[in-house]
Amino acid sequence: MCAQKDFKLKIIIIGDPNVGKTSLVQRYISEHFSKEYRSTIGTNIYIKDITLKNGKNIQLNLWDIAGQERWIRMRHKYYNGARGAIIIGDLSRKRSFENIEKFWYPDLEKYIPSIQVILIGNKCDLKPELTEDDIEKIKNKIRPQKYIITSAKTGVNVNGAFNYLSEIIIIK
Ligand code: G3D
Ligand code: MG
Numbered sequence: 001m002c003a004q005k006d007f008k009l010k011i012i013i014i015g016d017p018n019v020g021k022t023s024l025v026q027r028y029i030s031e032h033f034s035k036e037y038r039s040t041i042g043t044n045i046y047i048k049d050i051t052l053k054n055g056k057n058i059q060l061n062l063w064d065i066a067g068q069e070r071w072i073r074m075r076h077k078y079y080n081g082a083r084g085a086i087i088i089g090d091l092s093r094k095r096s097f098e099n100i101e102k103f104w105y106p107d108l109e110k111y112i113p114s115i116q117v118i119l120i121g122n123k124c125d126l127k128p129e130l131t132e133d134d135i136e137k138i139k140n141k142i143r144p145q146k147y148i149i150t151s152a153k154t155g156v157n158v159n160g161a162f163n164y165l166s167e168i169i170i171i172k
Contacts, residue, residue, distance in 0.1 A: 005049070005057050005058070005059045006056040006057050006058065007056060007057075007058050007059070007170060008058070008059045008061065009058055009059070009060050009061065009083050009084065009166060009169060009170075010061045010063065010081050010082045010083055010084075011060060011061065011062050011063065011082065011083065011084040011085065011086060011162075011165060011166075012063045012078060012079060012082045012084075012085050012086070013025060013062060013063060013064045013065070013085075013086050013088065014065070014085060014086070014087050014088070014104050014108065015087055015088035015089060015096065015099075015100065015104060016089075016090070016093075016095070016096040016099050016100075016104075018090065018093075018096075019088045019089055019090040019093070019096050019122055019123075020088060020090065020122040020123060020152045021064055021065065021088055022044075022064055022066075023122075023152035023153075024086075024088065024120070024122060024150065024152045024158055024161075025046055025062050025064050026046075026152075027152045027155055027158045028048075028062075028158050028159060028162045029046050029048045029062070035047070037066065040074070040077075041074040041075075041077050041078055042065065042066050042068065042074070043063055043064065043065055043066055043078060044063075044064045044066045045061055045062065045063050045064075046060075046061075046062040046064065047059060047060070047061055047062075048060045048062065050163065050166060052163075052166060052167055052170060053167065054170070054171075056170060058166055058170065060162070060166060062162075063078060063082070065078070075107070075111075076111060079108065079111045079112055082112060082115060083115065083116065083169050084115065084116045084117070084118075084165045084166070084168075084169050085108055085112075085115050085116070085117045085118075086117075086118055086120055086161070086162070086165060087100055087104055087105060087108070087117060087118070087119050087120065087142070087144070088120045088122050089119070089120070089121055089122065089138075090121075090122055090123050091121045091122065091123050091124055091126065091128045091129070091130055091149065092123050092126040092127060092128060092129050093129055094129045094130050094134065097121075097130060097134065097135075097138055100119070100138065100142070101138055101141055101142070105117075105141070105142050116145055116165065116168055116169050117142065117144045117145060118144050118145055118146045118147070118148060118161060118164065118165050119138070119139065119142060119144040119146070119147045119148070120147075120148055120149070120150050120161055121135065121147065121148070121149040121150070122149075122150050122151065122152060123151060123152075123153070124149040124150060124151045124156065125151040125153050125154050125156075135147070145164075145165070145168050146164060146168075148160065148161045148164070
């Protein structure tokens with residue numbers, strides 16, 4: 001099928017090492033996708049075509065850090081042109097959410113203040129290390145468009161999270 005693309009959307013995936021960024025992207029794209037590697041910035045770009053509820057055909061470009069998450073010099077290239085961001089924390093590791101508050105979110109806001117953000121609490125199949133209160137606090141700081149709990153292991157909410165972000169970017 002070669003349906004006309006109405007939009008091309010760059011979405012970046014950020015968060016600490018091991019929170020499940022790659023697992024979530026791979027779970028989402030599952031069957032039909034292509035992948036490019038940008039060695040200069042240590043990034044995999046997964047390309048997937050989707051159709052939104054309003055019938056628009058979108059080409060999603062999902063950027064996933066393939067090397068060192070804490071690399072500093074090249075991240076403006078990673079962020080450049082992104083319309084949406086998925087910030088991921090690991091519900092079984094509180095530190096990963098503290099780093100969202102301290103590093104990932106402020107950094108993103110500095111480079112792309114107008115970006116649409118969803119916050120994901122991944123690994124909901126494991127015993128949580130965060131309380132409801134902890135989550136409320138971080139939501140109040142970041143004010144994401146939505147907070148969604150997922151598991152790349154069971155697949156729960158994964159499609160919903162990525163599709164939701166695409167929908168809000170397009171309807172905005
Ligand atoms: P990253 O890309 O953020 O660095 P990965 O994270 O996707 O590489 O995942 C890191 C580890 O967490 C992997 O374990 C992966 O299988 C596991 N993982 C990812 N998502 C989930 C989840 O939702 N639930 C559980 N239980 N585990 C998850 P390994 O052992 O392969 O390194
Ligand atoms: Mg990874």
